[in-house]
Amino acid sequence: MKNHIDRPITLGEFIIENQKDFEYAQGELTALLSSFRLAGKMVNQAINRAGLSNIIGKTGNENVQGEHQAKLDVMANEVFINTLRNRGVVSGIVSEEEEDFISFDNEINDSSKYVVLMDPLDGSSNIDANITVGTIFSIYRRVSKPGTPVKREDFLQAGTKQVAAGYLTYGSSTILVYTTGSGVNGFTFDPGIGSFFLSHKDIRFPNAGYTYSINEGNYGHFPKGIKKFIKWAQRIEKNGTRPLTARYTGSLVADIHRNMLFGGIYLYPQGTSAPNGKLRLLYEANPIAFLTEQAGGKASDGINRIMEIVPKDIHQRVPFLCGTKSLVELVEKFIKEV
Missing domain, CATH: 3.30.540.10 (Fructose-1,6-Bisphosphatase, subunit A, domain 1)
Structure with a gap:
């Protein structure tokens, strides 16, 4: 044989x-x-x-x-x-x-x-x-x-x-x-x-996420909804733990890849030194959003689905949230409430 x-x-x-x-x-x-x-x-x-x-x-x-x-x-x-x-x-x-x-x-x-x-x-x-x-x-x-x-x-x-x-x-x-x-x-x-x-094979975002990736050095310029989410993520539970742990490298693909494998959310909102957000819609946000949705996650600008935005310029910038669906929806909820 x-x-x-x-x-x-x-x-x-x-x-x-x-x-x-x-x-x-x-x-x-x-x-x-x-x-x-x-x-x-x-x-x-x-x-x-x-x-x-x-x-x-x-x-x-x-x-x-x-x-x-x-x-x-x-x-x-x-x-x-x-x-x-x-x-x-x-x-x-x-x-x-x-x-x-x-x-x-x-x-x-x-x-x-x-x-x-x-x-x-x-x-x-x-x-x-x-x-x-x-x-x-x-x-x-x-x-x-x-x-x-x-x-x-x-x-x-x-x-x-x-x-x-x-x-x-x-x-x-x-x-x-x-x-x-x-x-x-x-x-x-x-x-x-x-x-x-x-x-x-067949990468899927876990149902639960444990990390958030954001440049907190820009905290003072963030919209109120983003600040509210960060405070939620950092609150101390009764057992001494926090809901999420911060992990940010300044390299989009590194943060997205980690979050896709282990669960988490990536955020680059408006209100930083770039009023419309820093990431480019056509060759950063859109491809990552496509991958994210195909892996069971969600991607938005805080209000709208990223992939439905009709671009006006090849280097157009957008606010960007993507990752575990429940976390993205939580941030959207915080944004809507303020």
């Missing part, structure tokens, strides 16, 4: 086996996600060698957001743009690091039905401290006619129109998490083999 050795399934195998879950599956999904897989490997290698390759620290420049660019911001942006362009699978992109959308004007890319919006390196201010950073991406089916250059309206779509979204985390291990609207799955990179393997 032959012995069979079980092995984990690779990302490529998983995508092919689940093509039926992608409404427009004609091989494009495989190519798109393969682009992020390849670029993620390259960024992972660069981050692991950053201290040896003289690519830590700042460039001395600011991006369109007015934020100081890290050298790895620039590197990651170039890697993802070049990989997506060279694969010929998208007709254009929006990046946090670029002032306007980029159109890949050539016959192959113009014929693509898809556009990508991304934050190439989320949490880059943490790089020099060796704290987990990540990449966030969102994929849409374009509204303009394939075969022509992309237009602004191809990117200015509500989050409900996303066909896929995901993120990569670069930390103690490199993990790619994505959804196409049929659940959320995570794949861990094995550097020895050079492949991503399924490690987190």
Whole structure:
């Protein structure tokens, strides 16, 4: 009798086996996600060698957001743009690091039905401290006619129109998490083999959450409803415990990934130094909201469902709450009461 050795399934195998879950599956999904897989490997290698390759620290420049660019911001942006362009699978992109959308004007890319919006390196201010950073991406089916250059309206779509979204985390291990609207799955990179393997199948937010992630240094500027929630989270119970524990890294993907696995809520409200909130709707809030809802959680701006907001600008900012459904609804209740 032959012995069979079980092995984990690779990302490529998983995508092919689940093509039926992608409404427009004609091989494009495989190519798109393969682009992020390849670029993620390259960024992972660069981050692991950053201290040896003289690519830590700042460039001395600011991006369109007015934020100081890290050298790895620039590197990651170039890697993802070049990989997506060279694969010929998208007709254009929006990046946090670029002032306007980029159109890949050539016959192959113009014929693509898809556009990508991304934050190439989320949490880059943490790089020099060796704290987990990540990449966030969102994929849409374009509204303009394939075969022509992309237009602004191809990117200015509500989050409900996303066909896929995901993120990569670069930390103690490199993990790619994505959804196409049929659940959320995570794949861990094995550097020895050079492949991503399924490690987190059908990720779901736990029914109860135990952590909250917010930059409490901005407490004095928070709306009253947010302050009320924080006071609730910090109150001392009769048994000496508190309802929630604070966990905040300043890296969106790191906080979201932890909360998705163990239960919790992430908050970046309005009323901080950014009057409309700090996170960008199209390439941070929307993809994370899509993943959150597919994992059984909830995402809102405190009043409205994030994915129903119709964007007006490619770098539009929004207040953002997401995580365990009961906690998000509690914050919404506090906001409504004041």
